[in-house]
Amino acid sequence: MTVNDDSFTNWKNREEIAESMIPIIGKLHRERDVTVLVHSRSLVNKSVVSILKTHRFARQIAGEELSVTETLPFLQALTTLDLGPSQIDIGMLAATYKCDDRGLSVEAFTAEAVAGATGANKIECREGRDVVLYGFGRIGRLVARLLIEKSGSGNGLRLRAIVVRGGGDQDIVKRASLLRRDSIHGQFQGTITVDEATDTILANGNEIKVIYANDPSEIDYTAYGIKNAILIDNTGKWRDRAGLSEHLRPGIDKVVLTAPGKGDVPNIVHGVNHDTIKPDEQILSCASCTTNAIVPPLKAMDDEYGVLRGHVETVHSFTNDQNLLDNYHKADRRGRSAPLNMVITETGAASAVAKALPDLKAPITGSSIRVPVPDVSIAILSLRLGRETTREEVLDYLRNVSLTSPLKRQIDFTTAPDAVSSDFIGSRHASIVDAGATKVDGDNAILYLWYDNEFGYSCQVIRVVQHVSGVEYPTYPAPLA
Structure with a gap:
């Protein structure tokens, strides 16, 4: 047998193992609300090839490929435990097991590592929390996809x-079609049917009422059987507390804005300041996509090196706020054709840093250029640090942050030499550190941070909603502090 034959046989063996993992992952998710991860990447509803690719991606951040032969025993061990709702990272289990010198069996090690999710310690399944989407544009439809995916x-x-x-005519049919098909993010994973007579969309068994209204004051949500709901405002029409409070109608308990909040509205970046949300807070904002992209790595760098000052330049994909062809726009430059021009515009991300990181005293400035790509942006974060360092030290530190820290769901890391923007469509992280582009000279560091300004941001929104609703389940093994 040739070497190539050996490689092919190895691949087929791994395919077989990945195939055997799918029903285990599905059953854990469906029956126990357990989400199985590999280095913060969910394996729920993934194909055989997707599972293998997720394992292979570990080489980008951990330095070596992770095999399904290594993770399968930990997955099998989970099936023997009395698990409650949780997220369990079998990639981290495999990695930490390698470093453990106590001679424990896989079963014993796994039971110890996830003890907080088992037996008397486990969280009991809660009654589902109602969610309402106000607005159904780019972010609204992606948030809908995520909510349906995570219904578990x-x-x-x-x-x-x-x-x-x-x-007008066939309004609900057209809206359902936009949910079903997306030019950037592809097909909806599942089935969607429409009942025009009752204004209802049925997506993967989720019955979603479409309510037509011109103003929040027109709606009594309890008339639709909705109670204690979290309303996600995707319109951006109201940004301050007074305006957003108009949503607090019968049936609505909290309002989450998918745009930067004004005045005293808390701007929340999950992973950084979500634990500051007061239990009785009814109005909050998830800030902007760019704020979510820069704040986690900025916090990570400040924690380790101290940040004296910084500047962020965002090269941002165009959005629906711009014109396809030159036409009047109330903002400077945004009236010029988005697909044909680079457009200098403002960003509020730098000033929003102070709300998410009040302890950071360093002045942060920012500007933005819109460019002719439909999705994925890059933030170039230039920092003056509190001490000198090296490029190797910074990259090792950020790689570890992406793997083991409490920010591992926000910060990703890539060493791919040919990475370009389209490679990051569908990324669930707030930002991805591009190792190859990183520059460090003494106490100056320049980080290049890719981010899917649509999907990655939507994932951050969902994390905030999960947190305030009480269904943000703990992750095991626990991230290192």
């Missing part, structure tokens, strides 16, 4: 309704 056992977040303005 039915005990988490439940998308109950979407509020839009009436758009």
